[in-house]
Amino acid sequence: MCAAGTITAAHAQDTIPDAARIQGIVNYLASDKLKGRGTAEKGGKTASRYVAKQFKKLGLKPVNGNSYFQDFTFDRKEHKNIPSRNVLGFLDNGAARTIIIGAHYDHLGTAALFDGKYPIGEIHNGADDNASGVAGLLELARYYVKNQGKEPFNFLFIAFGGEELGLQGSKYYTAHPLMPLDKVHFMLNMDMIGRYNPERGIGIGGYGSAEEWPAVFKDVQQPGIKFFTDAAGKGASDHHNFYVNGVPVMFFHTGGHDDYHKPTDDAPKLQAKSEASIVQLEIQLINRAMTFPVLHYVGEKN
Template sequence: MKNRLTLIITLLFCCAGFPLSAQNIEIKKLKKHIYFLADDKLQGRATGSAELEKAAKYIEKEFKKYKLKPLGTQGFRQPFEAKVRRVTVADSIRKAENIIGFLDNGALYTIVIGAHYDHLGLGNFGGTREPAHIGQIHNGADDNASGVAGLLEIARYYSSNKVKEKYNLLFIAFSAEELGLIGSKYWTEHPTLPLDNIHWMLNMDMIGRYNPENGLAVIGYGTSSKFPTIFENISTPIKINKSRDGNGGSDQTSFYRKHIPVLFFHTGGHDDYHKATDDADKINYEALKAILELEIKVLDNSMMQEKMDFIWTN
């Protein structure tokens, strides 16, 4: 009787046009994450700062809430050192940590889902696009509180959907991306699970400023022969622009260089990019929700495939 009732509810939702996976992405939670991470109190989340540590604790607390297993080298943490290279500063060597949570489904292979959680601080160690903003807080709501919010919502969805997927899921919040993809490079050089066991890697960086005229960039589409099949028959209100190359200015590049298939979701540049004006009230939360619903469909379809092959696109 219970199974029959579940089937009826499933059919009702599907017939009404509501995909079940979409019900678990909540704008309220996305706003909560972004407004916390992009608050002035976090002073722009500069690598090595006490404020970035607050962001790390926030992410770690959420991972614990979702009952993910710690898969760092020190609990959920993977410490490393990062160097500021763009400008000369007294504290050029900075302590950094990746935050790593594992959803263990007892599978041989694992999908990595990542987003960087650091940003530019006060813009005084390089990277700001507006010299007049140096000394001002660069909140980085789109870059990349939006990606971290997506990371946390997808982790919450898969840890609470009462389904044992065919693949494990490894969630990584990378540090020191703004200093040169250092956190993701460190993880791929010092992986906390074998690289040969990675199905593929999904990266989210700046997914909060969707513009229907420009669409959503999906970079890395050519890095596996399986991606066309995975995207086949996916319905979404989001306009998708596929790019074959696995390289790009974000953390998927570190995995691509290790011959791992990748997809990088990105809503594109805007006037507030790397400025002190990238704030939480400018995020398109409805579109962010739709992008995450799309990503869940892609993830689900990828779990119907055998281990992904890799194609070098350069």
């Protein structure tokens, strides 16, 4: 007979999304050990390997041959051939169409590539920006792996590199997609979802990017979470590159704060319980979106 504590621990592991697990992921990614996960810095590469390891552990499959990585280089001002990589994990449900879930894993690192805009040499841990998004990505992967074979769409989970330096990972992926973009049902992006402000609520962008979004959102509620929508499909995060390439998008963001792009964006400030509820809201919306066999893309109005 199991002790009560053992049963409780086992039950906690079955809870998806789980606030304690979210906090643990952010604690690691935003630790000084990773030194801010800077692009072309050791900590950034360590973070990419961590995400790949989690994808493999969850049972997601590589889609770039036998690799979870999509390596690329880019130029920025006087800096040439800056190396970065996307991390991709595929959940194959044998469907014709695929949902892409994304978040960027990079942050400012020690700010060496930012031309003095931020204090060079100081560690910018980026707990909210965007370790919180990666934690959400992994929780959604865990949830849909658990339901593998039951869903009418495949899932591609992408942790993007180089976002802070100009949305480089999503720019590269949409130029070199590993499956046709016209077979993507929609792309959901999480960037800074860890500092929920109940007065503001969470913003969800891209509401105008698909004809069906108003029907998908109708009457959706999540206890403890207030949300508002924004029509824009373009924006300063990775969903932008999917939208301009004809893919409907949803973009989740809890808003700016005084620690944005500062060395003070640290893990203890994360609101993990609220983030878990935000991920639950996302699950509701994803599941409702899957009741439509096709979403009809809406481009910008002139």
